[in-house]
Amino acid sequence: MTLTPFLRKFWLTLHVALSVGFLGAVAAFLALGVNGLISQEPQTVRGVYLAMELITWSIIVPLSFASLVTGLVSSLGTVWGLFRHYWVLLKLLLTVLVAIVLLLQAQSIGYLASVVDERVLSGADHYALRISLVVHAAGGLLVLLVITTLSVYKPQGLTRYGWRTLREQGTKPRA
Amino acid sequence: MTDRPPYGGAPRWVKVFGIVVGVLVLLAVVVIAAGIAGPHGPGRHIPSADADRGALPVGDSENSAAPAGVSR
Numbered sequence: 001m002t003l004t005p006f007l008r009k010f011w012l013t014l015h016v017a018l019s020v021g022f023l024g025a026v027a028a029f030l031a032l033g034v035n036g037l038i039s040q041e042p043q044t045v046r047g048v049y050l051a052m053e054l055i056t057w058s059i060i061v062p063l064s065f066a067s068l069v070t071g072l073v074s075s076l077g078t079v080w081g082l083f084r085h086y087w088v089l090l091k092l093l094l095t096v097l098v099a100i101v102l103l104l105q106a107q108s109i110g111y112l113a114s115v116v117d118e119r120v121l122s123g124a125d126h127y128a129l130r131i132s133l134v135v136h137a138a139g140g141l142l143v144l145l146v147i148t149t150l151s152v153y154k155p156q157g158l159t160r161y162g163w164r165t166l167r168e169q170g171t172k173p174r175a
Numbered sequence: 176m177t178d179r180p181p182y183g184g185a186p187r188w189v190k191v192f193g194i195v196v197g198v199l200v201l202l203a204v205v206v207i208a209a210g211i212a213g214p215h216g217p218g219r220h221i222p223s224a225d226a227d228r229g230a231l232p233v234g235d236s237e238n239s240a241a242p243a244g245v246s247r
Contacts, residue, residue: 086189157186164182 003077011077015070019151022063023144029055030137037130040123046116052133053113056106064099071095084162087150094147098140105136 003011029052036048071091075082083089108129115121158166 086185090189090192155186155188157189159185160182 001077002079003073008074008078011070011074015067015074016151018063018070019067019144019148022060022067023141023148025055025059025063026137026141026144029060030134030141033130033134033137037134042120042122045121049109049112049116049121052109056102056109061102061106064095064102068095068099081162081165083159084165085154086157086159087153087155089159091147091150094143098143098147101136101140105133108133 032048032052032055036045036052039045039048072082074080075088075092080088082092112121112126112129112133115126
């Protein structure tokens with residue numbers, strides 16, 4: 001099914017807005033994570049991990065799945081397809097990877113939020129877990145930047161499936 | 176009837192991308208296997224039953240000693 005030009009732009013606008021919002025939310029999550037790691041103020045540390053849990057479930061997780069769904073609609077509803085071009089396929093794989101790691105990390109942040117809700121967290125408390133959140137957030141941000149770059153540059157390259165499909169349609173493949 | 180060119184394979188940027196991802200995955204495996212990154216896996220993210228009683232999750236107890244004067 002091919003979307004009409006109006007619907008194609010509508011879904012594309014939605015996809016770009018949600019994806020960029022997702023990237024920004026992860027950047028905010030990273031800033032909070034670093035703050036929670038270096039701050040000496042117990043109240044700041046408490047507020048940081050509670051805020052991280054809040055933005056994880058109210059913003060980051062919904063945006064990640066919304067970005068994935070709008071991306072699927074945008075690719076399947078246009079000539080780009082989902083498995084025809086390497087850049088689209090890589091975007092899909094990287095987005096799914098980010099979503100899986102995000103859900104695993106959400107358990108950690110939920111646990112830390114429950115800890116700070118009950119008692120004061122000192123500088124050394126759960127240090128490995130807190131570093132892990134920062135490292136995974138930084139890695140996630142990097143992957144999202146790669147995804148954004150792929151979307152903007154759209155590097156050429158057809159998959160074997162894309163090549164075959166275009167040949168069957170009688171269109172000359174570009175690369 | 177014209178002969179159509181065969182599929183030319185993946186472009187260079189895809190191969191470079193694959194190599195970079197492979198190296199990063201290998202690096203992550205080494206870091207995890209060496210224990211530098213601490214315990215990993217889904218179990219690490221799930222608080223144990225002890226945690227609900229105020230104890231700490233497995234693998235994080237070395238970092239969890241509360242300083243004097245801090246109540247739990």
